Amino acid sequence: MREELRIERKNKLLQAAAEVFAEKGYAGASISDVAARAGMGKGTVYGYFPSKEDLFFDVFFWYALQLMTDVHLNFFNGRLSVREACLRFTSELVERMIESIEMYPLTLEFWSASASGGLRDRLKQAMSRMYCDYRKLIGSMIQQGIETDEFMPETDVEGLSAGIMGAIDALGLQFWMDPDFDIRGAADQTMAAILNGISIHPETGHKG
Amino acid sequence: MREELRIERKNKLLQAAAEVFAEKGYAGASISDVAARAGMGKGTVYGYFPSKEDLFFDVFFWYALQLMTDVHLNFFNGRLSVREACLRFTSELVERMIESIEMYPLTLEFWSASASGGLRDRLKQAMSRMYCDYRKLIGSMIQQGIETDEFMPETDVEGLSAGIMGAIDALGLQFWMDPDFDIRGAADQTMAAILNGISIHPETGHKG
Amino acid sequence: MREELRIERKNKLLQAAAEVFAEKGYAGASISDVAARAGMGKGTVYGYFPSKEDLFFDVFFWYALQLMTDVHLNFFNGRLSVREACLRFTSELVERMIESIEMYPLTLEFWSASASGGLRDRLKQAMSRMYCDYRKLIGSMIQQGIETDEFMPETDVEGLSAGIMGAIDALGLQFWMDPDFDIRGAADQTMAAILNGISIHPETGHKG
Amino acid sequence: MREELRIERKNKLLQAAAEVFAEKGYAGASISDVAARAGMGKGTVYGYFPSKEDLFFDVFFWYALQLMTDVHLNFFNGRLSVREACLRFTSELVERMIESIEMYPLTLEFWSASASGGLRDRLKQAMSRMYCDYRKLIGSMIQQGIETDEFMPETDVEGLSAGIMGAIDALGLQFWMDPDFDIRGAADQTMAAILNGISIHPETGHKG
DNA sequence: TATGAATGAGGGTTCATTCAT
């Protein structure tokens, strides 16, 4: 079989699995569901993934990579001030969330699966690493801001990065719960406040 | 009194269920597990809760109420400046989290259950309301700060409340993933930055 | 639940399982089949036996015990010469075989299961022990014959016991294959020849 | 020649199948296993055998023929007294068994497959015929012994042949169960006793 | 003809729920 075709089908399965897991949750989704969604037979799935758990684990990486790639594509596209870069970055993350809010439950599934069940340890570790990466990315931006005298030198880069990352993540949750929630506004305002809080020359009038 | 005994047993079941759901996840926990943990027979559970789903749903409210009560008890205990009140509030939430981090997975279970499965709609709505309450609580504090001229009048109360709430929530996640993560530091720094960002007379030197 | 009732149902399941395994073989029999035969639900079986393998293993002991008991009941019922005792014993075994020839496949299943599959080691050991017991039983009869000067003192008790046991067993196989096979004649003649062969004063004219 | 290659590959498959069935049992062996052992693709097997059952059935004949041929080659190799011929024959069978004891499970598989499953009737019949052949072979030896006045004329040729055949068969089983079991001794002693029992001039001192 | 990817029937097992005691 052509390697190419195999990869194509594997991706189709990952896509289908992501959708089904998002809709029904990990426990509620059956391999049959995934296979049907991908337009394949149930047994075929096992030709690509050794078990339901492994499939889920692979979906995690596939999904995380996709997200990362998307964000990078739209983010590293120009020269901006650090402040603008930060805003652009979070804004980009938020747009991705809104765009694929129907996939947000998948993130929740990853979280809860990292807390119990057979995948716990593998997933916990993987997610911990992923969050570390994100924190480092944001941290490097803040660090740059300190070096260019935009941000105050005493800023706690580590702690703040975690807070920013967390805020974005959890705004997604609130948006998922309530589609009327103004996630763009909340993200912008929070970021503006934080950036103001660490800026040597704060901007004012950030409302609206 | 009969009614008293009934309530006592119901609470015992809720406590047991909360623990078991936290340990094994909703899907991984069986009614047998819960009953055994509560020291009762499997069938007895159905005398108090019509189904596993309902039990889980009730655990959500019971748990949320407990948390809220805990925080309130420790929070509304004195007269503080708005800034201090905010810091105290978030700090209090973080302490609760650290204190009962072994129950954190329960929160993740609620989140993921709100995304799929038979409880989705009920839970989504309930959690949405709960988040609204929290946002209003935080919002009222910020509003007070505006009124006392501590915070800038153009501050977006709604959006910022959501961001603060989200940051706290998600820092818990990062702490759950990685017990070495300095959640207190991250929370403090994030809050300090935000409060500085909206303060008319920012404090400086907030590091360490 | 009354212990008595539990034992009764367990025996009913063992009986049903023995029949189904005999009819369809271990691999060909499903737990559903067994449950249906016992007039119970599929899940009930797992309340009595932790797995199909364990059920099969327990059937082995249950069946071996039944056989042993049957034979003992009819065998140790009087005072006989050693020669007569031997003939009576083998004859008794053969009668049991004929009587329940429809269960003979069960024996074949035990044999083949002792050669491969998850039960191999457990079963191999158990059957080895059972054969040892049988050999000792026959051996003790021959030994007695030697001591009463019926049999030649140089007789190899061990080897002969094994041969006799084996012959009876395998005649069952031939009878199973071909219901017209004269198993009684073959058993009698073989035993007569063997006993003659080791007797100090052989009987003659053992034909017919 | 094409036909030659085909036969060669078929034999390779039969050999592979015999080994795999012996190791894992009929139910536990997959067509994949067999194909892999034969160094071919899974689908290829179906070019030679219409189904797993048919493959197994053909393995039976192929294996039985091999065994028969082996024994014949080593047995009909000289002029011996009938008594010696009998001992030589059984001894030869026993040596074959010991030599290829790792293939013994295959025999058990044939037996149990003759008792249940789709091959039951076909296999039962085939094995019945095979046993008949063996009995006739042994029977012809005994008959010859009667005609040469070595054995008593009233000997029951049929019954005894079956008993001898059975004894050898089942000693193999005991040896399979317990590798410490002295199968040579048991076979020799049993045969010696039987032959003594039907001899007009018995030999004595057959111990050791 | 040889291959192995695709298929889906089948079965062991779990567990929420019911109900007789």
Added chain:
DNA sequence: TATGAATGAACCCTCATTCAT
């Protein structure tokens, strides 16, 4: 009311068989 034995639907996974290449 409390219990836990009984139930059967549901699901993961295996593997004999088919068929396009």
